[in-house]
Amino acid sequence: MAQSAETIHGSKSKSGAAWWVEPYLTVLALGLFGVYSLWLVFFQHTGQFQNYLSPFFSPTEDWGIKVLPALWVLWAPLLFRATCYYYRKEIYRGFFHDPMACGVPESRRKFYFGETRFPFIWTNLHRWFWYIALVVLVFLWIDAVKAFIFPVAGGGSTFGVGLGSLIMLVNVSLLTMYSLSCHAFRHLVGGGSQKFSCADGSPTTRYKLWNTVSRWNEKHGLFAWVSMFSVWFTDVYIRLLIYGVIHPVRFF
Amino acid sequence: MSENFERHAYDILIIGSGGAGLRAAVAAAEGGAKVAVLGKSLLGKAHTVMAEGGVAASLGNVDPADGWETHFYDTMRSGHFINNYKMVEVFAKEAPDRVLELEQWGAVFDRTPEGRIMQRPFGAHTFRRLAHVGDRTGMEIIRTMEQKILTVNVDVFQEITATKLFIDNGRVAGTVAYYREDGRFALFTAKAVVIATGGWGKAYKVTSNSWESTGDGAALAFRAGAELVDMEMVQFHPTGMVWPPGVRGLLVTEGVRGEGGLLRNSEGERFMEKYDPQRMELSSRDVVARSIYKEVQAGRGTPHGGAWLDITHKGPEYIKRKLPGMYQQFMALADVDITKTKFEVGPTIHYTMGGIKVDALTCATNVPGLFAAGECAGGLHGANRLGGNSLADILVFGKRAGDGALEFIQGHEGTPKVEEAEVQAEIERVLQPVGQESGENPYALHEQLQEIMANHAGISRNGPELEQGLQKMLELKERAKSMSAPGSRTFNPGWHSVHDVRNMITLCEAIIRGAIERKESRGAQWRLDHPDELEEYGKINFVHKMEDGEVKTYTSPVAEMTAELQELFQLGAAPGIAKSGKKE
Amino acid sequence: MAEEITLSVFRGDRSGGREQEYKIPAVPGMVVLDALHYIQAHQAPDLAVRWNCKAAHCGSCSAEINGSAKLLCKTRVDDYTDEVIHVRPMHTFPVIKDLVTDVSWNYEKLRQIPAFQPAIKAPFTLHQRDVDRIQEFRKCIECFLCQNICHVLRDHSAKDAYWGPRMMIRMAELQMHPLDTADRIDLLKGSAGIGYCNITKCCTVVCPQGINITDNGIIPLKERVADKYFDPLGGLVRKMHK
């Protein structure tokens, strides 16, 4: 019996869309993001506009490297995301059709090794990229704070709030939530322990942490998408400022 | 033409892979015997998996005043004193150990704030006594047993139906069974056989039971010479679903009332105040079921002929945590959100108290080498079973039957034999309906059987109706001789039900005969023409024997309790009550 | 009232088969299993279907209804209005007859999982929070719908390499039991093949018990494998901590 789209499992998502919409949207979004990143790496040299710094270029030039500056920071978050459990699911479904949607027959490739061999066995290193991502996050927070300190004409600086400051604050907050809702973190913070109670019956600290992270973890997929778009959007905003296409908005 | 069949020889053969069968298997295997377990369905799917509310054991984790004496007292009282008191005694004493043993094997019960096994209140249990896991306790038990069985040396045969017990020189010798998958046959010879095939709730239409509950083992044992006891006692659970029709009879766990659910009639009255003002919703099952029935008869029923059950006051979060299965069941099957609205419930057939008569300590039947445990055995529950007592029953007596069988084979030399011709004759009989186009339709006969039982031996009974029912059942028995099952032997459900129907007819005849003889009302037996509980009937059990293919009914005296045990009933209240400071 | 519904049911055995149509009267609240029983009683007495409880407790009645892996006893007929209801056996397991498949492979694998090994003797002192996590996994009714839908087993026929989601949560439940002392990590990485799971979550989607198989079971197990095999530093820290 030929299986029409209608009769396949997961045929209709909650929104009623056909089963193939989601994987294609994933490919589209991730693909465009990838292309955009490459464009930044090869053709853009700075992400700085006054006290705003694009997340793609943080931490900055301090390293004295002038070739492909974005590359020096980009690999970490990219590998972090590429090994993220959530993105892995989306990538396997969207790019590798393993499977495209539940119950949809796959092309019967001779080989399927899952994550047991190169290259995907490297996904097991996700926690290491998480550590590195955390370091990057510290820099991003510093950048976000800097985004509230505006240079004053004639020297010195002052606290202020501009549209860019808010965008950067939101962006770093979303990135933080993305990182803190990570499965590996959930495991490291408490999920790995077998017992959650102290001898006197009270909850262990690890239990409390695990419990909180678990709640965030339920929304990990959401944080993954919105934080990706916010990074993107932040860069676009700052880049438009750099090119002078738009002008900075300052609230006070 | 002679049929090929597999041959298997074991020390101990266990028919039934529910909780009782698996527990017996563990006991027998731990004693070093070579053991096989047969089941009609896949491992872990037996009827036991459906049990929801909990397993009764006087652990005293939440009510420290509880003890085996109180459990004994509650069980005897609810059984209206026709229970085999010796069974009740070992049962009440051993249940806590059997539950803790499950924990040792990996069962994960709900916990008290102190970190012990949680116990919930249940109908007619003086104290909070039912160890439970949400509303899927049976699943936890069967899963634990299923996993335990993998660690001992037991061969499990799945989806195989035993059809006859063989007797050699008065001693049980084995069984012949066929694989449901392809209809091939196997002979199992054994030095001892344990029957653990569960009840026969499928003899009624409105039932909470699974298809397996057709009483095969009891019927097989009966035909092989074993005695049946208390067959007239069939339990109606007060709360089954009544709407929509597709789910009529499906169980609404007593846990709903245990957790605080209230029963009301169409006028909003909490009618249990009238029938049992002390225990109210948590009265014994026979009382609550009858009360609902009476309310409906009096015109105070819900739109589909039941009563309202209401747990909304407990709040959605509590309900979803404590009764997740119920919440889902109503959401999925009836579009009812029990956290928001009351819902309709009515009596449904739930349990068969009667069964194979066994020795209290070894579970031996009157046939040497034949043992029985679990729902298929009779005696423990008397005229009415307490909720939670069955899961404890299958653990306590499952183990005892396994041990009993072990002791038997150690004390009896030799292996009984089964004649080749006997096996061939049985195979021929079993195969006869296969592929027959003309003959009685087993599905239709099953439906008629259920109708007879509902109309003539249901919740309320009377002499003339029972007599009529018996006539109809005997007619059905004749017609059942020529059932047909078109199709092949490969997984043919029509053929499978041929055996089920035949077994149920045998047992139903005994139910009706017992109900006719017991000219009184006691526990589950409610005779409109004899509405009172009579002292003289409290001293006897009705026992059935198969003689030349006919069901014969006798009386047998109820054993008298020891003086010590009798004293428990002279306290004026349940034992432990004074200590607990609780009112009964 | 007496509406008619049409079912198209797979009829066949190991040697093949095809769908056959049946028309039956609808009853309010009817589930697909009821419809099949009606067909058995009135039209095709030898129609093979596995079931026990009709209450979504036993996990016997798994099948594919209009392409979705579901329990027959939990799927209502009125979910499919104006549609023919196609009922087929599970795809991943060999058909025995009609809707009945040979799921014995699952029982073989269950046998190979090291049993619970408690450190002490019962009664245990365990708090609800210690067991909440494993109670979720113990809700499993062994319907094997997750095994059926898992693409590793379904499309790659990698049954010798990967044991499937049911076995993963079984191992998770033991591994996370506060008192268990057995170690299943080598087994997970080795012959149980947890690496074959690419966390695409179809098992979670179909599980009738709503168990978060992937997020709460498989991923934490993958992290435990990572603890042992991909994180020497973390391993060292943990050792010193003990």
Ligand SMILES: Cc1cc2nc3c(=O)[nH]c(=O)nc-3n(C[C@H](O)[C@H](O)[C@H](O)COP(=O)(O)OP(=O)(O)OC[C@H]3O[C@@H](n4cnc5c(N)ncnc54)[C@H](O)[C@@H]3O)c2cc1C
């Ligand atoms: C919905 C529901 C809820 C319940 N809730 C509770 C509760 O909360 N507490 C409680 O204590 N009790 C409860 N009970 C009762 C309890 O579940 C049963 O009485 C108990 O599980 C019976 O166990 P068993 O081992 O005797 O038999 P079963 O579990 O019925 O097992 C019988 C076994 O015998 C096999 N078998 C039958 N015939 C044959 C044959 N011919 N050949 C081979 N094998 C055969 C079957 O395949 C099966 O494996 C409940 C019952 C129901 C229906």
Ligand code: SF4
């Ligand atoms: S998440 Fe893993 S186990 Fe579950 S279906 Fe996908 S590949 Fe299979």
Ligand code: SF4
């Ligand atoms: S995990 Fe869920 S889908 Fe898988 S077998 Fe268990 S209940 Fe079924």
Ligand code: FES
């Ligand atoms: S799982 Fe997504 S970031 Fe770790």
Ligand code: FES
């Ligand atoms: S029949 Fe038990 S789950 Fe459907």
